[in-house]
Amino acid sequence: MTCGADVPFARTARLLEMAGGAAVSATTVMNSPRRAGEAVAEMERSAARDLYRDGAPPEADSVAEEVLVEADGTYVRMRDGSTAEVKAVVAYAGKEREGGRARRVAPVRLGCVGEAPGDFWGQAVAQAGRRFDLARVRRVHLGTDGEAQYVNGISRLRFPDAAGHIDPFHVARAVASCAVDRASGGAALADAVRSLGPEACADLIDDMLEDGTAREGAEAVAACLRRHAAEIGGGPSMGTMEAEQQHMYKARMGSFPCAWSAAGADAMARVRSWVYSGFALPKRAREGSRSRRRAARRDERLAGFVAPRPGTRLKSEGKGWEYPVSASLAGMGSDVRFRSS
Template sequence: MEDSTNPRTQAIAALAELFFESACRSADLAQLESSAIDIGHGCMAEALGLALEALDARLLAQKTEGISVHDVRSRTLATEIGDVGFSLRRYRDRFGEDVYLLADALDIPYGCRISPGAQEFLVQSASLVSYAKAAKLLARHGSSVKATSVMRCPRDAGALCAADNEKAARELYRDGVLPGGETCARELCMEADGTYFRAQGLPDGAPKRFEVKAVCAYAEKEAESGKVRRRGTVHHALVGRAGELWSEGVATVGKKYDLAKIERVHLGADGERWCRDAGRFLPNAEVTFHLDPFHINHAIIGCFADAKLAWSVIDALSDGDTAGGGLPAWGLRGSGHRPQKPRRCRRRIP
């Protein structure tokens, strides 16, 4: 039997009464569900505000010497459960600088208007839908924010990630400090590629297209439910130079894998020169480059006007027949067919 004096038991009983009153007025279960979420979130938002004020009062009693209360300020945070209002004390240290003990205790950025949890939700949502739709998703049962506020969330998150990646690369290649990955793998697979995006709303003179370079590292591939999945994957991408991608990318890989234990790396890419630069950033590992079969096939098909002939050559190459009847695309002597762009094929296939 549950203790009736338990705060959780009392809270459940109080909510049950509120939900019962709502159920008596609801037309169906869907309406009751929506009403219950609104009631629950409203109660949680108010209770969370009271809890924050109680914690702020406890921190006042535990404060160290050298800081004094300057004033009490009201704050409202947009959260996943709705607007949370509370008051908190602003302190001044001996240098005259502002200090918020409550914000420091809970790692709340000074001056923020959106809670860390809501920011994380908006960052994930904005990667899948528009900023306006992400704002509507949060507002369904949480706080209402503007689309411009949503836009700042992934930008701020990206800036923090970029600063962290740059720091990790500097520590690794300037100071020689390993990132601390503990997973041991003597052999690692990597894939690198880039794709272009067209930018909108940029000032005159700014580039209209930019390339996102990306690298993926993993330990192995396994068949699962008819699909091939990578295991132990690490991803890194940026808009910038290849050197930045590889220095930051290797440092990111090092957060999972022990870089000192990696002996061999199999690098798959499309043949672009920057894709082969990984070896300069993995000096202790033997890096073997593998041209992506997709790009090999694409280059071969581009050399022929007859698609069937191109695929015949691809089949022959896939079977390992590079002589006799299955000649590669640039050497079909005596067949009555000649490649349309043999130089292009030679250039694209190293």
């Protein structure tokens, strides 16, 4: 099941045959992670409903007082030539050094396609609750690149101490793009946002707009600096999710010549995030092994058995209808038949 989540479906089918297994088609291989992803999606949506509707958090496997959360999106190509966004989040209990590199501690992930931002964040919090006991989390840091659907996710992180942080690299790139002369003016704005702060940098952009030395759209950047001044600067080092997106999703969903359906992309993103969070995929039952066509035919047959059928009225002699009292004596002894006659 997990092989098709790492390797293209046709190649997986060939590898299985080379390993001595039964020959299967690429479609059969594709259906395995698809159904696993659908099962995972239902579990994640159910956990979000239980948490936000009933107040029942998931059962966690660890505890952390401080949790770091990163969220961002990446795009994959669809069958019709368009692109779809893989919304992704990773939550972890800080970082530790390993072999000269920083490694996330106890990461838990959620990746999906087609979910509205509100539903995405509800499932993300519930997914984090599978790893960290939500009742014992005191501080949460949310790192984003400033995109509204992710930076506004801080409103769903209802913890005693929750703070949002916009990545400094994306802030510097945005303000530098406001200057007509990016070599000098852009560099000066990037230095200003670091040394003077976002509100002072927004005032400089306003001055440049009046002087005609700012690009079109610079006013939107200035407004964003003022609106998210509290999220710009400070906070722990969290990264920007680019490496996470590349290794977790693009490595399978974008590196090969892939063309996804919406359902297939959602299932693949959920399977990969689930497996690489350390969770076991739900086991397939006999009911789930049937194809959709076979399942539909089975449901139709069962419906025929339980469907109400029109009754028949027995004919009788005399006045009105009488309850039938006749019965067959075939197979009984002669004495029984004699006494009943």
